[in-house]
Amino acid sequence: MWTRHADDTITSATGQIVYFGEQRFLNDICFGDCCFVCGAKPHEKPFNNEHVFPEWLLRHLDLFDKSITLINGATVRYDRYTVPCCVECNSFMGDEIETPVSEAVRGGYDALVAFIGKGHPLAMATWMRLLFVKTHLKDRAMRFHLDERKGQEKIGDLYPWGHLHYTHNFARCFYTGCRIPPEAMGWVLTIPVKRTFSAHRFDFADNFIGQTMLLRLDDIAILTVLDDCGGVLQLMQEKLNRINGPLSELQLRELFVEMTWLNMHLKNRPAFGIDVDLKDETFRIVCDVPPTIELVELDYPLRGRLYRSALGEYFPTIKGVGMTHEETLAAVDSGRFTVLFDSDGKFINDVEWVLRET
C-alpha cells in the first residue's frame, strides 16, 4: 500500500516517490540536486547526469561541439548541458522514451507524424515535458548577469517554480506509471519547415510563463503548449488551416509567439490535480477543462515583446513591405506584425519579400 506524507508526497512500500508534493518538488528537485526522475540524493546512488538535449539528438544533428545561447546571451556547449540524474533512471528513460522518440525522429516527418498521431502520443508528450523540465532546471546554475558586478542572480531565480509541478509529475509518468488522460495530454503539433535564413539544423525556444516549447530538427518543427488542454490549438485552428506549405524559420518562430501569447490570455485555465488510490496503488493526473475557451482582452504590446524576444536576431535584415527598418520595429512593437500572412490573409509561401539587406 502506498503512503501519503504530510507534504502530500506519495511513496510506495519500497520507498519509491510515486508523486512529489509541491514543497518536496521545490526542495529536492528545483532547489536541491536530487535525481530529477526518482528524487535520489547524489550520495544514495551512482549518478551520470542527463543531457538536457539527449545524446542521440546531439549526434543526429551534429551538435556535440555546438553551443546553446541562453537568455542572458551566454553560450553553453550542448555536450556539457546536463542536469542531475542517476544512472538507473537515465538508462530506464532511454529505453522507455528516448529510444522510441529517436527512431521516429530519424524516420523523418511522416514517421514522426504517424508516431505521434497513431502510435505513441504519450511518449512524445512526455519527451517534450522532459525537455522542458530539464531546460529550466539547468537555468538554476546559469547566471542572469554575465557581468558578476551587476549581481549574482541565476536565471532560475526568476522562475515561479510551482508552475512546473504538474509538468514534472507528468514527465515522470514513464517511471511512476501515472496515468494521463487524453485531455491532460494537451497537444503536440508537427509542421514541415524549409530552411531559408538559418545555417543551423536545430532551433529551440521555450517560455516558462507561457508553458510553450518549440523544437526544429532539420526540416521538422515540433510545437507544444503544456498546460492548455488543447485550448490554444483550437484558437489557432483557423490560422493553421491557412498554412498550406512548409514554414520558414521566421514563420515558425512567429507561430511559437502566437501560441505563447494566446496561452497567456486564456480566461479560464484548466485546473490540474491528481486522483490517487493508495490501496490499489494507482494514480492519474486529472484535468478540469473549462467548458468554453475564452480570452481576456488581448495585450498587443506583449505580443510585440514576445516577438522581439523570439525573432530579434533576424531584424537587422528584415523589413516589412514598403517599410523602413524603424517602421518595421514599430509594427513589431505594436503587436501587429506578421510574416505568416499577407494583407489578404493568405499564407506567404515566398518569404523573400520580408528579407532586405540593410
Ligand SMILES: [Zn+2]
Ligand atoms: Zn534516479
